[in-house]
Amino acid sequence: MVIFVAPRNSIHLEEKYLKRKYDPILPKKAEWPVVKLARERKEFVIKVSKESENRVLGLTGNDPEILKEELETTLYREKLRIKKNPWAVDPDDEADFWGDVKKDLLTLSTGPKLSDKRKFKEYNKILYRITNRYAEEIASNFKTTYYKFTRSVVTYGFSRLLNAARVKGFRSVFSNQYTLQDKIQITGETDQLRDLATKGTIVMVPTHFSNLDSILIGWIISVLGLPPFIYGAGLNLFNISIFAYFMNALGAYKVDRRKKNLLYLETLKTYSKEAIQFGCHSLFFPGGTRSRSGNIEKKLKLGLLSTAIEAQRANYQEGKLDVAGKVFVVPVTINYHFVLEAPSLIRDYLSITGQERYYKENDEFSTSYKISKFLVKFFTKGSDISVSIGKAMDVLGNFVDEDGNSIDKNGRVINTQDYFISEGKISEDSQREEEYTNRLGVRIVEEFHRINKVFSSHLVAFTAFELIKKKNAKLDLFDLIRLPEEEIHIPYEEFKEACQMVLDQIWTLKEQDQINTAPHMSLPMDELIEDGLQNVGMYHAKRPLIKDAAGDLVTEDMSLLYFYHNRLTGYGLDKLFR
């Protein structure tokens, strides 16, 4: 293997980043909520199945006819899915199971006439069989040994690669000069997170740009000394053996996006809600899937987020009014120069939003080989990652103090349970909770923007794209992206001036606590641009932004430039170019 050693810029070493060692908050693994859950997996699956059954019954108003219709719809969709969209992870007995459901439904509607009560009971039985199957399928297979092994592989393997890349010379593979923590910087409210994780239940909500994020976050959770978090991972990831292993090790439960039927969605939500109530810290990627456009998530998918609110309310209903029953929402942003999947993500985005038919490329994460290749690239080239941990909030988006008390805008302590009180009692109101979920989503997006860290590569990509847009003011986005690359050319001085203008505005925003910056942003402008250009989309075959022989700026791929530019949209910076 030939390892290219990128020239290391001394600037990264100047950064005032303290590498800290965090002791585990729960040294005994038996105390980890996820271990306890794994021990009680069987009972837990039954509990989830029963509650999901009740929820579906509630939603169908206990009406046998509506229930029957819902069962038939589910059956129809599942048969269609099995036929049209089978995956490697699908269990072998799927066709048989649904065949049996079909038979039983048929017997009920054509067979001997039963009393309404009896009929309802029979439908109910089928319903339970389905929710039980779903709950079994969703439930995670966490194993402590897997976890330990994975963690050491990740830490050991990654740091070997890292040292090979950064310390020149023979035997560098065995050097310990660099550790993963040099590469991935964790900043923000780490102490508060650790502290609150011992008091209540954490729901962590990170931005999502790359499939690597889940592994990255898993590693960060472990570095911070936190017990593993559970999270819903797309079932498609379990198609790939290397990912399946990681996912199981990280306490992932499975989310199958192909199944959109009521029964499945209710079971999934119940699983998440019950796990939070069980005390398992959870991880939601609230953007749903990875950000296609490279934007920080503007509008969140709220499905699973609503389960945090439900769990909080249910805890209050069960009389858990103290901090032990409290759910804390912690936004996290992951900032990097480079997103491996950028080319296919942005093409997806453009083909969804635009008229242009882009042909679909292969997913870079489609095979274990490609992932391994990426990991080698990733750790052998100097491109740092920073992870910002935001302030913890209650499920209504109020910040909390060190004891987990919610604090309102005027610094007053308020009780979160008050939000669920109606006529003096804590009550369940799904419409109310839907609104609360929307509010929480808005608050998370606000926090994402606030804690997001600007990197040099974001600055150069944003500035270059906006300059090109300004020069072609008459073109819409799609025409702009189809501009022939050889026609695009930005003189260096003009570019530098524009970068300064954007940066000045970023400083202003930072003063207002609207955005954050990486330490390297205080470099002199020429060096900053140099750093940005070196890093922006550095592993792509076609680079989004480079200097030509004359020192002016050119692009090899407009849509990639657009993707990296998007990281700074949503701050009103584009108005500078009007």
Place this chain on the structure above:
Amino acid sequence: MDSTSSSDKTQKPIGVVGVGSFGAAIAIMLAEKGDVLVYARNQEIVEEINSSQTLSGKAIPANIKATTSPEEVCKNCDLLFFMISSSGFQEVTRTFAPFLFPYHVIIHGTKGLCLNLPEGKTLDQMERMKRSQILTMSELIMEETVVVRVGCLAGPNLSKELRQGQPAATVVASKYNEVILEGQRLLRSEKFQVYGNSDIVGVELSGVLKNIIAIAAGALAGLGLGENAKGLLISRGMVEMIHLGNELGGSIKSVMGLAGVGDLVATCNSSNSRNYTVGYRLAKGEKLKDIIADMEEVAEGINTVRIIKAFLESTDLRAPITENLYKVLFEDLPISDALQFLMKYPFSVDVDFV
């Protein structure tokens, strides 16, 4: 501190903040369903209610009590009706904020806008305004207090007619069904119909924007024009309200409902309305500052015209009635010229919003 001190008594009194004409009418309607505790800043009014059970000399139901203490209202009531003029809204909300908790529900009945400007700026200095700098009253409540379950009342509800017990209807709007249901339960009676709407911002905006058209309606009457002109104005005014409301975040449907068209028709025919009077007197040749000088309270529409004008500067939207009214009010454009302009304006399509 125990903020969940909401006691277990099933029937807590309903709070009514402000006993102007509309506030009094609502308090009397609420008293049919249960006890009412009203808040007034004026000590004499409170004493009059508590000692002689009258308000401005007119008898009111015995289960209405009064206080000057915001704390007392917040402690005793879970549901509060804010019935305050828009000019005093922010101040009153701030005095209540320290005593309000997330279990409180507030329904307001104020048709106006409030500004959320950078420190030290006033409306005069703002050439253009972004949506985020304009607050509807529900947005103001959520900005200033921890209450999230907020609703509003809007519709053709002339206080005088309500107190006479004439049949009428209102809209209770809120994002929360529980707020709508509670509002309906408390206000609905044989003579009062209550509709629900989940688009609270759209409903609030309808009540606000119709004030602009009401000034124009007064002006037409002042010019001595007839019913054809009024029909024209109401219809074009509704289109303008729809476009403005939509741009400000309300839905088209709300403008078409009781709070929009319903209130617009009522106000454009009501010579009692302050907004209508402003337009009428302008058309008769009086100057704006003289009209304002001898009105007890500023007509809300004047303020709304200025805010919407500044908002229009930050959008690509055209709103010919508002823009011309602005010129009449603040740039001395003669009303007849404004009318001329509107008659020549290329409104080529009758309905372009559905």
